[in-house]
Amino acid sequence: MxxxxxxxxxxxxxxxxxxxxxxxxxxxxxxxETPRRGVLGMETTRGDRLFITLLGSAFINLAWLGIVGAYQPYALIVCLVYAAAVFRWV
The missing domain is CATH 1.20.5 (Single alpha-helices involved in coiled-coils or other helix-helix interfaces)
Incomplete structure (x- = not known):
């Protein structure tokens, strides 16, 4: 490395x-799979939801770093909850 x-x-x-x-x-x-329509009203596939999850998780971690500081393990928990919500409802 x-x-x-x-x-x-x-x-x-x-x-x-x-x-x-x-x-x-x-x-x-x-x-x-066929695209499905979620809460946002747009059709998404698994890949779309993965992209939305990764992008949102990046913003969650940046916000956490700016507001709370460098201790990130709790941000991971927030990101996992966010990911579950995106894959369930978006």
Whole structure:
């Protein structure tokens, strides 16, 4: 990891994102879905909801960092609740 000066948390973060993308690609191939209309009134697929979740989680973490400080484990819990809500209702 010295070639990019990565830390372990950074490597884990990108590994999780890559794993999610691979898993959602396999799901899309094995179990195709039709877009569904959620609370927002727009049609979304699994991939759309994953993108909305990742984008929202980034904003949640930035807001948490600005308001609370560097202690992020509780922000992860908020992001998981947000992700569950997005995949359930959006």
């Amino acid at each position: 010295d070639w990019m000066a990565w830390t372990w948390p950074t490597a884990i973060f990108f590994t999780v994102i890559a794993t999610l993308l691979i898993a959602f690609t396999v799901l899309a191939i094995r179990f195709p």
